[in-house]
Amino acid sequence: MNRCRAFKNVTHVIFDLDGVLLDTEIIYKNVIANIAKRFGKIYTPEIQGKVIGTVERESCRIAVTEMKLPMSIDSFQTEFRTTAHKQFHNVPSMPGAARVVKHLHKNNIPIAVATSSSQDSFTLKTAKHKDFFSLFSHVVCGGSDPEVKGGKPKPDIFLVCASRFLDKPHPEKCLVFEDAPNGVKAALAAGMQVVMIPDENVPVELRKDAHVVVNSLETAPLDLFGLPPLSS
The missing domain is CATH 3.40.50.1000 (HAD superfamily/HAD-like)
Structure with a gap:
């Protein structure tokens, strides 16, 4: 302490x-990491630290820009939201x-x-x-x-x-x-x-x-x- x-x-x-x-953080973490993995990118602890606690749009912006993902923030957010929300029921x-x-x-x-x-x-x-x-x-x-x-x-x-x-x-x-x-x-x-x-x-x-x-x-x-x- x-x-x-x-x-x-x-x-x-x-x-x-x-x-x-x-x-819920493990859900967010896995969803972003899996999207990044498709493009050969790694969702590092440093980037995770910047994303945690931000509103969804800002989380998506940080992920796309920090990892230089070849997709728009809108596209990332759509996939992120759809995938994460499927797991929120439990x-x-x-x-x-x-x-x-x-x-x-x-x-x-x-x-x-x-x-x-x-x-x-x-x-x-x-x-x-x-x-x-x-x-x-x-x-x-x-x-x-x-x-x-x-x-x-x-x-x-x-x-x-x-x-x-x-x-x-x-x-x-x-x-x-x-x-x-x-x-x-x-x-x-x-x-x-x-x-x-x-x-x-x-x-x-x-x-x-x-x-x-x-x-x-x-x-x-x-x-x-x-x-x-x-x-x-």
């Missing part, structure tokens, strides 16, 4: 979706996600989701987890929400998400759980504290800005932020 700065008590918690609540939750979310909900901590996914994509991914996602106050889908003008690393999605809690907390009262460097940057730009659960391909230097870095949600030190700790 990386503790790099002082901590402040929070009252609300915001979760990213992919790689934090649902184990996405498992991340280890510890249900335990942490249920714990916060039981203790009356307002919780929400802020994802770069579009509403359609979110609906597909969460189809078999409806009871779980009913515990959240609300969900902001940055890929299709008209109020989210800029994608991560811009702070828009987290500011919009905070504004939709009933009591509209100040950003500094919100704690964010993220797995992607762009998500961490977005949370910090919004004036929020952030706990990072990074993908193994995220370089160490891209983890240093998070307030805390952990290997799983269950090991997050909630008490450092004034939240009720998980019972052992």
Whole structure:
């Protein structure tokens, strides 16, 4: 665990979706890698680090330009979306996600989701987890929400998400759980504290800005932020 700065008590918690609540990153990774392989290209960890946490269009742009793929961004996006969406019906939750979310909900901590996914994509991914996602106050889908003008690393999605809690907390009262460097940057730009659960391909230097870095949600030190700790 990386503790790099002082901590402040929070009252609300915001979760990213992919790689934090649902184990979807492996789907994205395999789809992009397989497209690249057709052209003799390799989807390296460095490029993966740039793609993680971005909205779909930006993910496709990065993949095409970074690997110099001989196809348009539109063509890549069509194939990417079609292939990935076929696999979204059976996405498992991340280890510890249900335990942490249920714990916060039981203790009356307002919780929400802020994802770069579009509403359609979110609906597909969460189809078999409806009871779980009913515990959240609300969900902001940055890929299709008209109020989210800029994608991560811009702070828009987290500011919009905070504004939709009933009591509209100040950003500094919100704690964010993220797995992607762009998500961490977005949370910090919004004036929020952030706990990072990074993908193994995220370089160490891209983890240093998070307030805390952990290997799983269950090991997050909630008490450092004034939240009720998980019972052992």
